[in-house]
Amino acid sequence: MNNIIKNSSRLFIGEDIPTEYLSDVYVKDVKRPYAVALPTKKSEVVEIVKYANEHNKVIIARGASTGVAGSQIPIIGGEIIIDFSKMTKIINFDHETLTLTVEPGVLLQDIQKAVEGFGYFYPPDPGSKHSTIGGNIATNAGGMRAVKYGTTRDYVKAVEVVLPNGEVTILGSLNVKHSSGYDLTDLFVGSEGTLGLITEVKLKVIPMPQYSKSLILAFNDVVEATDIVLDILKNGYEPTALEMFEKDTIEYSEKLLNLKFQSQVGHAYILLTIDGNDEEAINNKFKKLEEQYKDQVLEIVFLNDEEEEIAWKLRDHILYALMELSVFEMLDEVVPINKFGEMIRYTKSLQEKHGIKVFNFGHAGDGNVHTILMKENYSDEEWAVKRKALLNDLYDEVYRLGGLASAEHGIGVMKKEYFLKLTDPIKVNLMKVIKNAIDPKNLFNPHKIF
């Protein structure tokens, strides 16, 4: 390893490994890795993989470590962590094919800024703006705008990957259509570092919509709010974002940011944005929406540009605020959009049954619920038992409704037990045989997902 990375600030072995690599908010049983390497270029990544292969060392890819499923965490001991945070070059922007080429360690916020600087728009908008694009691809990160624009997957044109045997290839291309062999790009997107290490990414960007407007709908409770979501989606409003959250959650960010959300009535809200290039068309949709729903809501608040920014800042900070101000676990289950209301209702019913306070916020437009389980004053031991009992119930219901354990955070280690219990074993086995075919020595992030 010392022959590959000679700079001692980029390679840590054994006892020298900084403590940040040795603990995790969610995974309690973090093991001590063999080494942490911070490569600056592809050739170093390749050499590390070849070294790992020769010495049968497990490799774990790590970006900004904002992952909440534990995929980037050592759970065996003796792993090599490849931390991509030094590979942060924005390599090229191609105006003709609207393609941004970057290294995997570039932060989402830097990608968004760079693209906007060129006059374009990168739609995926996960909550963690300081996550890396490599991490976003590993989990197929979603975010606020998925209801209209899709997830990270939809913006990955090509990835250069280092395979478990040290070979390098480029999956995907700049072509808009393809029917030339298997779609390997989509196989690697969302594979949580188990199939390959990304060393370069080509991202699709789109023209920036000229106008964007938001409004708030206020409701007595979260059940009333969810009842209206499906109706909005089916009526051609084409929302860019359709977020739903309980008053209990937004209060955390109000406290953290010292700002007031623009509606204070009721106990649940929908924050809805519509964008486009025709301002009048957006205004017409808002008028129609007001007409259609004014009798079913406590109030409708139309936001001006400044208010819109504040409302979205508050929404964006729910997670940070919870992290600052409480101890909790955040889930990211997803159900078909017509089951969203039923799912929300069920999560609330678990409060009493299990004695755990349950909040919800989420991307109502795409059926993705972020259920928050508040630890409050439970001891670690009590919490472990109660949490597990609740999760058993909750995931059973998710799958009964046709949903999945994870919409956008990945399975990692945190959801593996439930994923394995509730997924068709034939499908899990297909994943395993593919993993084994590409990584026969099981060196890339083993024991994650399945």
Next chain:
Amino acid sequence: MNNIIKNSSRLFIGEDIPTEYLSDVYVKDVKRPYAVALPTKKSEVVEIVKYANEHNKVIIARGASTGVAGSQIPIIGGEIIIDFSKMTKIINFDHETLTLTVEPGVLLQDIQKAVEGFGYFYPPDPGSKHSTIGGNIATNAGGMRAVKYGTTRDYVKAVEVVLPNGEVTILGSLNVKHSSGYDLTDLFVGSEGTLGLITEVKLKVIPMPQYSKSLILAFNDVVEATDIVLDILKNGYEPTALEMFEKDTIEYSEKLLNLKFQSQVGHAYILLTIDGNDEEAINNKFKKLEEQYKDQVLEIVFLNDEEEEIAWKLRDHILYALMELSVFEMLDEVVPINKFGEMIRYTKSLQEKHGIKVFNFGHAGDGNVHTILMKENYSDEEWAVKRKALLNDLYDEVYRLGGLASAEHGIGVMKKEYFLKLTDPIKVNLMKVIKNAIDPKNLFNPHKIF
């Protein structure tokens, strides 16, 4: 086999196999299969696969046999062809999740009609409306509207598949987002029957756009026409379809249909459609487009509804007309959109070099060229030599420009040689190890693609 399908009109063995299964327009060396089975339900498909497994028989899936890459053709001898043309049930339309569930043998035109009957829209629009949805999925079929709406892949929510070992599983779900293990759906879409047999499909549909308008731009030649394509795409017109064709090609459909195309000046045309729910917004785009390009074209013809239908009918029939009136080979290479003009120019340069008449029509909006090689009066022997020399040059250039051998028809056997020569062998090997992992006995459509 006789125990599985007892109805003699749905099972043909040996000498009883109808001649339609024993020849192909494109693949000259068709071999005699062992049997042709026409199942009507999943359980029969499963039983046939189990039988094939036990007797080491190769299985080839066949839809309407409109494929032009030879994927559905027996090339070894002794295969079992599963013809899905009896599995044509439209099972269900779910208004809440906007999902149409069908069997794999349903024709594209029947899907479009059914969906429109429910008031919705299924955007993929390959030229062959009498192809089956199973075949569309096997090749990730594209068509006219891919520039705005994407390809078949983007509308497949879930597929029920029979695996090579006879197991059945459902890939995908009704969830809008997912980060719960590998994306197997996208792996199977476009895999040309080499990984699994589709027995049921859940398709995404969208609200029907209320308005659609088309215009024609006329040019001196195809090079002038292509020069303007990239500019249209970059200027926010969001075309639903952006087709380019030479006068030579549309003349074939004029002759077949006894109709006149609405522009007769110049030698190349762009047929452009814009759709949406705001009629004025479409009109404004057309006005802007006229203003921007009027000095660069011979004429602009705005089409009323009736004319629009005729123009598209003529465009749709280019291929049928060529088939009726000439002998030719159609390619479906794709290049990044900024290389489209260069590619078209290159195909024209091959005419003189190889003495083969070359026409082009294609989906200019997504870089997909349908290059037509006219056999004219060449003997089969002369043609074989000339064709091969031209294709060698042509595909070399396609890959040099960053393109791919197939945009929407698949590799099959027709393009396999060029695909294998020009694709990174590491990537081909990845495909092979995945194929081998899922189909270790190599029973599903072997020797196709790679």
